Amino acid sequence: MSFEEDIKRIEEIAQKLSTSTTPLEEAISLYEEGMTLTKKLEKTLGEAKRKVEMVQGQEIEQAEITPLE
């Protein structure tokens, strides 16, 4: 799922949680789902797993890519 879809789902869950007609059991499982999603997003966004690389060579068609960091 993309970031936008995840966020949309969490917003949906927040909306449902704010409605008192949602049965408590459903609310609890919704809450668990929402928290799992936010944890996942926080992890994806905050994880320092980036690759920094650099293109080598001077030819347009030949781009050898090597790690920089």
Add this chain to the structure above:
Amino acid sequence: MSNLLNGELSVSELTSLIKRTLEEGFYGLQVTGEISNFRPSSTGHWFFTLKDSNASIGAVMFKGSAWRVDFTPKEGDRVVVSGSLDVYAARGTYQLKCDSMRLAGFGEILAELERRKRLFAERGYFSADRKRPLPPYPGRVGVVTSPSGAALQDILNVLERRAPSLDVLVLPAVVQGDQAAQTIAMRIEQANALMLCDVLIVGRGGGSVEDLLPFSEEVVVKAIAESTIPVVTGIGHEVDFALADFAADLRAPTPSAAAELVSTAFVQLSESVRSLSATLSAQMLGRLTLAQAQLQRTDQMMLARHLTSLIDSKEFQLANASASLTNAQRELMSQTEGRLALLKGQLQALSPVAILSRGYAVVQSIDGKIIATKEDAKPDQVVDLRFADGKRRARIEE
């Protein structure tokens, strides 16, 4: 030859005269020359020599003026300075005290840039319908800049802080000098040809107007305009501009700002996630509190209802029981009456009187003994015959 002044002058008096003459006579000057022997002091003042092919003059620019100059002069730069003459009495030297400095030919450069700007606009490089929005969540950002420049470090730092999961690809380019425009354009074309990234930052750190000129060359402007990968420019400082900025999909004032623009959505997303997570928790807590209150209320109501129904059913049982008790009593009584009548009947059936009433009689002696056999009844014996309704005296004949 007459003396200029009467009497003798001390060195100080002469120097003072010279100082006054020069300083009052030479002010509001504009001087063009080439920078030489540039010596910035640790305190921020600039000392240098201004020269042309035939002459040179010492020059100073104090910190208060120097910080306003948007480039750092270097050997050979042709500059126009404005200022006045200043005499340094202790050494008997004069120098040019500069208030402002700009690169010579700046006016010509500006005019040339204006001319090119119109031309490029005519060629459609700047047209608004070419502009594409930046992808909010790029997977990899390409950076066309000098691999050794401070701009790259700034960009990497900003991206690391704001979007630590975002991959970066450096497309190394020469960013000043004759080769610059060609290599910058080549890297932009390369990124597009090989689809190397989702968004491109094209930029360099601050420099003189000439330093930034490659970013106003047609090859660069055209490459940016034709790039299918959205381009953000971050060229020089806030005050600088290059024609590449007009062709870019988004113009940032500095390389760092370009990196910020590219990572905006990540930061916003992080904030949304944080605030949504807080919202979820708050709502769940509210929901639980509500449920708890409901539970307590339900408890009391349930108990009351339970007790009432318990009492009701017991009352019913009680009423039932009392009714059955009455019935049972009644039944018992009628049963008893029946039995009584039956027993009476049986009793009556056993009574000798009942037998007598069917036509029998009991023979008794006068003293009341029952005479049951003929041997007991002697002839001429007077006996009593007992009938159901009374007695008769009789005599046995034989």
